[in-house]
Amino acid sequence: MSLYKINEVFESLQGEGSYTGLPSIFVRLQGCPVGCPWCDTKHTWEVDPDSIATSTRVMAETSESNSWFEQTAQQLIELFERYGYVAKHVVITGGEPCMYDLTELTSYLIGLGYSVQIETSGTYEIHCHKGTWVTVSPKVNMPGGRPVLKSAMLRANEIKHPIAMQKHVDELDQVLSLLEDGSTPQIYLQPISQQKRATELAIKTCIARNWRLSLQTHKFIGIE
Numbered sequence: 001m002s003l004y005k006i007n008e009v010f011e012s013l014q015g016e017g018s019y020t021g022l023p024s025i026f027v028r029l030q031g032c033p034v035g036c037p038w039c040d041t042k043h044t045w046e047v048d049p050d051s052i053a054t055s056t057r058v059m060a061e062t063s064e065s066n067s068w069f070e071q072t073a074q075q076l077i078e079l080f081e082r083y084g085y086v087a088k089h090v091v092i093t094g095g096e097p098c099m100y101d102l103t104e105l106t107s108y109l110i111g112l113g114y115s116v117q118i119e120t121s122g123t124y125e126i127h128c129h130k131g132t133w134v135t136v137s138p139k140v141n142m143p144g145g146r147p148v149l150k151s152a153m154l155r156a157n158e159i160k161h162p163i164a165m166q167k168h169v170d171e172l173d174q175v176l177s178l179l180e181d182g183s184t185p186q187i188y189l190q191p192i193s194q195q196k197r198a199t200e201l202a203i204k205t206c207i208a209r210n211w212r213l214s215l216q217t218h219k220f221i222g223i224e
């Protein structure tokens with residue numbers, strides 16, 4: 001079975017997008033070359049061979065450690081059981097999870113009855129089970145120089161875009177032009193850092209465009 005490089009696994013509530021409020025197991029994969037300046041998981045960017053550790057040690061570390069461990073899909077299920085996780089929804093995030101071929105992992109989880117969601121920047125081809133819910137949060141013109149791919153936009157079940165100013169809405173329009181007639185992903189605007197001006201812009205734009213508002217509810221209620 002394939003090995004996945006994992007930075008963190010934890011159980012919480014999904015705070016964003018269409019699954020908001022759903023108990024979820026988050027699997028954060030290590031590695032991301034996209035380079036978003038505001039990224040709050042910069043510790044996942046590098047896959048440093050010196051930072052590999054056992055799952056027990058990585059699970060005991062803080063959520064901002066750059067340590068990682070390797071697991072197969074089957075070992076990951078055993079880890080869920082060892083830590084007593086009971087949620088039936090798994091969110092595969094990063095880092096940039098689509099650096100990995102996720103077909104085996106998503107198929108295994110779905111085969112066991114989990115619903116599975118991927119959160120990706122849209123800058124990699126997406127390889128996963130067809131029943132996976134794909135959230136694309138398109139990262140446009142980032143320092144890593146990776147373009148948002150049309151194939152990723154077309155695979156998206158939901159598109160979730162953090163905004164603080166009109167420029168970010170314009171960027172979203174730019175990548176939405178990659179969609180084709182008949183593709184109807186749910187579109188969410190998410191105010192960055194709960195800023196008042198960002199929230200007002202998001203509300204106004206959602207109403208005008210018939211898009212949805214996504215709030216980072218986990219931050220309002222103080223959970224990870």
Ligand code: SF4
Binds near residue numbers: 041044094095
């Ligand atoms: S794509 Fe995600 S993990 Fe990668 S730099 Fe951007 S925000 Fe961070």
